[in-house]
Amino acid sequence: MIRIAIPNKGRLHDPTVSLLKEAGLPVLEGGTRKLFAKTTDPEITYLFARAADIPEYVQDGAADVGITGLDLIHETESDVEILLDLKFGGANLVLAVPEDSPITSAKELEGMRVATEFPNITAKYFENQGVKIEVIKVSGACEMTPHVGIADAIVDISSSGTTLVTNHLKMIEKAFTSSVYLIANKKTTENNDKIGQIRTAVESVLRAKGKRYLMMNVPADSLEIVKKVLPGMAGPTVMKVESDDSILAVHAVVDAGSIFATVDELKKAGAKDILVVPIERMMP
Ligand SMILES: Nc1ncnc2c1ncn2[C@@H]1O[C@H](COP(=O)(O)OP(=O)(O)OP(=O)(O)O)[C@@H](O)[C@H]1O
Ligand SMILES: O=P(O)(O)OC[C@H]1O[C@H](OP(=O)(O)OP(=O)(O)O)[C@H](O)[C@@H]1O
Ligand SMILES: [Mg+2]
Structure with missing residues (x-):
């Protein structure tokens, strides 16, 4: 069983609960009054605690994993494993x-x-x-x-x-x-698959937040120039459109920050019917 300590109230509570939901680990029961809550994984429970107490709970093993501010972790000089910067609560x-x-x-x-x-x-x-x-x-x-x-x-x-x-x-x-970090108990982290899975799930949400999925139709003779616009991670995916030989369907993942300029360049390069879609999670 893995116990994750999360802020019971204050400004870190809501964004923490939202992030966990997006990561596929929703807080299923309990509000701020309850001490514990379940999630969809029977091996994981949530413990609600004051943000300032979470570093010591994780250090002492009252919780295996925690989510709280880096300032509170340093202030309490807690000896914990720092897993991930969650990039909120800055x-x-x-x-x-x-x-x-x-x-x-x-x-x-x-x-x-x-x-x-x-x-x-x-x-x-x-x-x-x-x-x-x-x-x-x-x-x-x-x-x-x-x-x-x-x-x-x-x-x-x-x-x-x-x-x-x-x-x-x-x-x-x-x-x-400071910003909010995912931390873990040093002993529990060693060879613990579940903690690795939690980290991967949360990381995949953060990674996806910075990306968009682009879908478009491209005339076959514009493909080369469209490919140059798409810096694609593993290159764009190019598919045939069954009804029309001269049109190709092109999909790619692009940085959310560059979407405005990229869409404009794609249109100029001949792409049509462009769709920009958010991505829920991204695993490398
Ligand atoms: N504007 C802010 N003011 C205070 N803390 C902030 C702010 N922005 C982010 N934080 C972070 O939130 C954490 C403190 O959360 P905590 O829940 O203790 O405070 P709170 O939301 O002010 O609640 P409380 O009402 O108990 O003071 C710290 O890690 C801090 O760095
Ligand atoms: O730069 P700002 O956006 O103004 O935020 C900083 C202020 O917010 C926090 O107080 P909080 O509202 O949490 O009240 P508290 O002192 O009662 O915790 C913090 O202690 C600062 O006073
Ligand atoms: Mg405060």
């Missing part, structure tokens, strides 16, 4: 000071106080630069600490940057870049 831990402060770098904070919800990451960040500071641990509302005389600077999560601006703070340095 945020930076930034060093910020009041907008009217003359301070422009970490080095200028020698001997001062820095408030944060991430004391370990913060302490290491300053240590690496040889700067001695006092870390003030807070458990929320970090942004107001410089305005009430508790700290001179903060290290806090920022994604859109709105909270910093609203609180009259400015970022001076990026201390850590």
Whole structure:
């Protein structure tokens, strides 16, 4: 039996549940109130936990696999196997000071106080630069600490940057870049097929998100020029159209980012009836 710990609430819950559904491992029962849920595979169960607790649960074996932020993994200094960057929940831990402060770098904070919800990451960040500071641990509302005389600077999560601006703070340095990761218990990962399968399933969804499946009809005498437009991974698939000898059906997988330009070039090259289709999963 493999137990996967996933965030029970907060901003990571919904995208995690969606990704698992796309990977063919839907969370079948339970909402945020429940502790456990099943999925379609009888060998896998879900455990709902606080995002911040997941790294330690996975390290200690309370869960075999986990999904949580890299910042939380580093902050708890958890000894876990890092399997995959899931490319969502992206945020930076930034060093910020009041907008009217003359301070422009970490080095200028020698001997001062820095408030944060991430004391370990913060302490290491300053240590690496040889700067001695006092870390003030807070458990929320970090942004107001410089305005009430508790700290001179903060290290806090920022994604859109709105909270910093609203609180009259400015970022001076990026201390850590985070996104959500798939992690596993070090011992369980060794020779465990199921964990390999989970990783492959999730990876195949991420890979597919960046690709589109293109289908089109191409006059036979335009095939060579159409092929040049399609950088195809294993080259495009070319099929005969039963009713018309002079037309070929061409299929190819292309990067989602280049689809706009590619469709235009394909039309110019003579392709017709072009269909762009999303791909659910892609295994190499
Ligand atoms: N704008 C953001 N603010 C806070 N955390 C973010 C943001 N964007 C991504 N994250 C990531 O989300 C994780 C924190 O999730 P968590 O569920 O603990 O916070 P939350 O959604 O704010 O819930 P809570 O209400 O418990 O604070 C961290 O890994 C963090 O990097
Ligand atoms: O750059 P932004 O997009 O503004 O996001 C950053 C803010 O979001 C988080 O707070 P959250 O909303 O989770 O409230 P909390 O402090 O109560 O957790 C975080 O602690 C920052 O304050
Ligand atoms: Mg929060």
